[in-house]
Amino acid sequence: MPHCCTLIPGDGIGPEVANAAVRAIEAAGVDIQWRRAELNQAIILESGKTLPKYLLDSLRETRVGLKGPVTTPVGEGFQSVNVALRKTLDLFANVRPVRTLPGIKTRFDDLPIDMVIFRENTEDLYSGLEHEIVKDVVTSLKVITRTASIRIAQYAFNYARVNGRKRVTAIHKANIMKLADGLFLRCCREVSGDYPEIQYKEMIVDNASMQLVLRPETFDVLLLPNLYGDIVSDLAAGLVGGLGIVPGANMGESYAVFEAVHGSAPDIAGQGKANPTALMMSSVMLLIHIGETQAAHKLQAAVEAVYREGKHLTGDLGGTASTEEFTGAVLRAIQ
Numbered sequence: 001m002p003h004c005c006t007l008i009p010g011d012g013i014g015p016e017v018a019n020a021a022v023r024a025i026e027a028a029g030v031d032i033q034w035r036r037a038e039l040n041q042a043i044i045l046e047s048g049k050t051l052p053k054y055l056l057d058s059l060r061e062t063r064v065g066l067k068g069p070v071t072t073p074v075g076e077g078f079q080s081v082n083v084a085l086r087k088t089l090d091l092f093a094n095v096r097p098v099r100t101l102p103g104i105k106t107r108f109d110d111l112p113i114d115m116v117i118f119r120e121n122t123e124d125l126y127s128g129l130e131h132e133i134v135k136d137v138v139t140s141l142k143v144i145t146r147t148a149s150i151r152i153a154q155y156a157f158n159y160a161r162v163n164g165r166k167r168v169t170a171i172h173k174a175n176i177m178k179l180a181d182g183l184f185l186r187c188c189r190e191v192s193g194d195y196p197e198i199q200y201k202e203m204i205v206d207n208a209s210m211q212l213v214l215r216p217e218t219f220d221v222l223l224l225p226n227l228y229g230d231i232v233s234d235l236a237a238g239l240v241g242g243l244g245i246v247p248g249a250n251m252g253e254s255y256a257v258f259e260a261v262h263g264s265a266p267d268i269a270g271q272g273k274a275n276p277t278a279l280m281m282s283s284v285m286l287l288i289h290i291g292e293t294q295a296a297h298k299l300q301a302a303v304e305a306v307y308r309e310g311k312h313l314t315g316d317l318g319g320t321a322s323t324e325e326f327t328g329a330v331l332r333a334i335q
């Protein structure tokens with residue numbers, strides 16, 4: 001029986017990297033029947049809906065999605081599709097493993113970076129509750145709830161336990177946002193009590209940003225509310241070579257949508273330059289989720305082999321290979 005998954009290629013570089021990831025999954029020997037659901041600016045503007053019904057119906061049926069990025073207009077226009085999708089399907093945990101790839105030169109040469117970021121995915125300043133009270137005066141509501149904070153903390157600590165991780169660092173700004181971030185921290189502390197074997201640490205987000213740049217190798221599992229999680233994820237991606245290589249998963253009780261950390265990269269869209277590694281590594285996470293562990297390891301090993309060899313790197317990592325050339329190298333490595 002083939003697996004059934006929803007494929008949302010997205011826009012910008014989305015279709016290019018999605019196509020590469022699907023080919024890599026097929027080469028790893030997994031039979032997936034893809035339900036393709038298009039989503040881009042034009043469709044959203046034409047339908048007037050952020051999330052078309054066919055897309056939600058498909059995800060509700062397959063329960064698993066592989067998603068490329070979708071462009072959101074800056075400072076105007078429709079609500080972010082990504083935020084809407086995460087909230088609608090209650091994909092509360094955004095999981096982003098940030099690891100040094102073999103062969104990639106970073107500023108931290110001898111110190112491998114291996115951290116996993118857990119970003120709360122449904123509330124905080126991403127609630128979209130903004131109001132212009134009077135002209136030129138705007139408020140934006142930051143919503144933090146006990147339910148969502150406990151849930152993401154349990155998810156992160158449980159991951160740490162199951163995967164033999166040693167430390168969870170909760171990142172906050174509770175010195176200023178005493179109520180909102182204070183509640184988030186209290187929930188993290190409470191959950192940490194159920195995991196005595198895992199060291200629990202707290203760090204203010206500005207200091208955490210500096211520590212990440214100075215000593216990234218000291219971080220293990222990071223636990224953050226939505227906004228800090230979003231920003232720190234890109235910062236962390238920069239430590240290991242950039243957005244082209246960092247994967248992600250949006251996990252809920254019933255559904256899972258796998259997507260890279262990066263956006264639609266309009267500056268390189270349609271030029272065949274995009275690095276598909278991030279979505280390929282997101283596909284590794286998808287394969288593990290659907291029980292295709294062997295194929296997942298095969299695909300991961302193939303991507304790592306291409307990096308170890310270092311002959312087919314894309315432009316973001318200092319190479320000259322196109323998306324197609326990189327993908328070809330991964331497919332050959334799988335064989």
Ligand code: NAI
Pocket residue numbers: 013017068069070071072073074082243244245259260261262263264265266267268273274275276278316
């Ligand atoms: P971005 O992540 O699209 O690009 C930032 C920089 O990284 C650009 O220079 C880009 O060329 C580079 N980059 C990103 N992915 C790459 C890849 N796979 N290979 C090589 N280089 C890569 O961030 P930006 O420019 O801030 O956002 C562009 C659009 O994407 C916005 O509309 C934003 O809302 C949307 N976005 C969507 C996301 C999603 O669908 N999950 C996530 C983040 C942003």
